[in-house]
Amino acid sequence: MTSTPTTRAVPIPAPHSSGCPFGPxxxxxDAAATAPLTRAHLPGGESCWLATGYAEVRTILSDRRFSSDVRHPTFPLLVPGRRELIAANPSFLRLDDPEHARLRRMVTGDFLVKRVAALRPGIQRIVDEALDAMTAGRTEADLxxxxxxxxxxxxxCLLLGVPYDDRDRFQALSRTLLNNKSTLEQLTAAQDEILDYLRDLAARKRARPEDDILSRLVVRDDxxxxxxxxxGVLLLVAGHETTANMISLSTALLLEQPEQIARLADPAALxxxxxxxxxxxxxxxTGLPRVALEDVELGGETIRAGEGVIAMLSTANRDAEVFGGVDRRPTDELDLDRDxxxxxxxxxxVHQCLGQPLARAELQIALESLFRRLPGLRLAVTEGEREFRTDSFIYGMRSLPVTW
Ligand code: HEM
Known part of the structure; x- marks a missing residue:
């Protein structure tokens, strides 16, 4: 790593503030307020760049001079020593084109906006049944x-063809895989187990195919x-932990600002x-990791070939120029009418979330239904007692006790 530090290096991952649990x-x-690119250091001690500016993050994620290939010897890792583990069986999330495009193409059609639109009635039914079960004869639950x-x-599970009865097992394995405090031994065991589970399931579907994504994939000879x-592991893990955390965090945040909840009831505003x-x-x-394949001039700095970069989505998404509007409204506040x-x-x-149409449909249906059916929804613990998932690549909540 050759560049000269310009400011004090920021630790990745950095601790959250207990005072403002919803923010990065x-x-x-602080780094974003100083410069769009800052020096940072990873848990293994290696230095890398932290990109916090909107334009810089956008460039890093769309410029082929930055790679997502975890097999690159200096690809930035949040768990030291994890390279060989991921590289042993990388999903397309951690590959570059053409390998990435070849594998992503196999499942693109399943998550297109119009395919997901057809799933909406089924998602609504699942949401309604979950709310029926949660509220039956009770006035309190962990959301x-x-x-x-x-x-x-x-x-x-329904889309992939994974039995929902196995949820305790794959939810626990996903949490270990996403936890940035997991040891290499824990990660190895969890990765082996979840890959074996998906391999077995896919092999059984080859013998007896059903109408699901795994069955369609396993019969292909390419x-x-x-x-x-x-x-399968990528879709299963990315498909439930992310949206689950968005639903619980959104609910907790909206319960702090109940005057905004009415906007969800307006179909045009939802x-x-x-x-x-x-x-x-x-x-x-924790941001998105990339490694520079060539020297790149960006944000007044030179990122050298081989240097790691963490593209910090959370700070980019608070850029006042992009999201403040003409009246420069604060971008660290919730404003459901903001564009x-x-x-x-x-x-x-190219790696932009494949499941975003599905995530959007789930969030819109889940949040609208929750607040429509439970207008008296409120926290059953104090704000200080809420438990946030601060040790995960995906931020979220461990539990959210509510009453109605
Ligand atoms: C609110 C929910 C979600 C959020 C915030 C989210 C966020 C992201 C982000 C930031 C990436 C880019 C990673 C990178 O460039 O390194 C990504 C990729 C991905 N997401 Fe999501 N995601 C969500 C839901 C889902 C769902 C429901 C699925 C279901 C299938 C999914 C599947 C994927 C896949 C397969 C990729 C890899 C795409 C690629 O490498 O080409 N995600 N997601």
């Missing part, structure tokens, strides 16, 4: 365990069983309101 760690917002997690888990398993929640909460709090459409909570460029 203060070290990132994470009984609503936010079951809804997207069940939806992705995919190996390992390709199918790594794609999609925009969800974009604003996605922007402000930007749950991929937040240019947010990058789903990333940007």
């Amino acid at each position: 760690p203060p070290a990132y917002t 994470v365990a009984e609503f936010a997690l079951p809804v997207p888990s069940l939806v992705i 995919l190996t069983l390992d390709d199918v398993a790594s794609t 999609p925009g309101a969800v974009e604003e929640l996605l922007r402000l909460l930007t749950i991929v709090h 937040a459409r240019r947010h990058m909570a789903f990333g940007f460029g």
Whole structure:
């Protein structure tokens, strides 16, 4: 690593502030206030760049001179030593084109906007049933365990063809894989187990195909069983933990600002309101890792070939120029009428979230239904007692006790 530090290096991941649990760690917002590119250091001690500016993050995510290939020897890692583990069976999330495009293409059609539009009645039914079960004869529940997690888990299970009865197992494995405090031993065991699980399931579907994504993938002769398993793990993990955390965080935030909840009841305002929640909460709090393949001049600095970069979506999504509007409204506040459409909570460029139409549909249906059916919804603990998931690549809530 050759560049000269310009400011004090920021730790990645940085600690969250207990005072402002919905925002990104203060070290990132402080860095963003100083310069769009800052020196940072990873848990293994290596230095890298932290990109916090909107334009810089957008460039890094869309410029082919920045790679997502985890096999690159200096690709930035949040868990030291994890390279060989991920590289043993990388999903397309951690590959560059053409390998990335070849594998992503196999599942693009399943998540197109018009395909997801056809799933809406089914998602509404799943949401209604989860709310019926949660409220039957009761006035208090943990919203994470009984609503936010079951809804997207069940939806992705149905699409993939994964038995929902196995949820305890794959939810626990996903949490280990996403936890940035997991040891290498824990990660290895979890990765082996979840890949074996998907390989077995796919092999059984080859013998007896059903109407689901895994069955369609496993009968193709241009995919190996390992390709199918790594794609299956990516879709299963990304498909439930992310949306689940967005549902619980959005609910907790809206309960702090109940005057905004009425906007969800207006069908014309609902999609925009969800974009604003996605922007402000930007749950991929640890940022997106990339490695420079060539020297790149960016944000007044030179990123040298081989240097790692963390593209921080959460600070980019608070850029006042992009999201402040003409009247320069504060971008660290929730404003459900804001035009937040240019947010990058789903990333940007070729790796931009494949599941975003599904996530949007789930969030719109889940949040509208929750607040319509439970107008008296409120926290059953004090704000200080809420438990946030601060040790995960995906920010979220461990539990959210509510009453109605
Ligand atoms: C609110 C929910 C979600 C958020 C905030 C989110 C966020 C993201 C982000 C930031 C990326 C880019 C990663 C990178 O460039 O390195 C990504 C990629 C991805 N997401 Fe999501 N995601 C969500 C829901 C989903 C769902 C429901 C699925 C279901 C299938 C999904 C599947 C994927 C896949 C397959 C990729 C990899 C795309 C690629 O590498 O080409 N995500 N997501």
